[in-house]
Amino acid sequence: MTEATDLAERAGDRDPRVGLRAVAALRRLLEQLEAVQVRSARNQGWSWQEIAAELGVSRQAVHKKHGRL
């Protein structure tokens, strides 16, 4: 009846909806984890440059995204 049990029922039959939903959820989880880790690194005195290097993105990108933290 709920969306969750509905999805569980479909999980077996290769419904693209399940796979797509998983990707979307994973992306959101990734964003949350990134925010936690960046905040933690900043609190420990890491520079934006150092954080960017670990994340494999440009310093500008990471600052633009998390600069407000």
Add this chain to the structure above:
Amino acid sequence: MFERFTDDARAVVIGATACAERADASTVTNEHLLLALMEVEGARTAFALRALGITDRRASLEAALADARRRGGMTKADEQALAGLGIDVGAIVARVEETHGAGALAGDRKDRRWWSGHRSFTREAKQTLEKSLRIALGRRDRSIGAEHILLALTAVPGVVSEALADHGATYATLERAMFGGEADGGTAKAG
């Protein structure tokens, strides 16, 4: 769009901002819209929420929302989908909290004082307000009221619609409770 809002609907939008402020949140979310909506007295929404038992179970509803927030805003459907990939959200939340403290994944604590004057609505909250307009249009109602915002909250996928549904408030049950027999005018199904 805002000029078509009734006084009740305006009270919800303004109340949601106040709610976010009290919670020290940096953005206004659907959760804040719902909490503000529950404060509106005497409206059709209040009667419907009472009739469906939501008012009496407010503590349980708020606990469900807090739990979802702690889990990074994941719905149960999200968690099921991730479990299908072998990802255990519960385990991830536990690990992150072990290292970074309880509620770490909820994120939205505002350590941004200088930013405090301005709180924007999240994408989902904006989606809810847009949806309330579309619901009002679909029902051929002239203005957007708190009842349309409430219906929209059940129609926009996310933790709020899921928590409401778990407590018995879906688009259909609310529509029936608020508009009763005249519901045939706008039976636009929830997305």
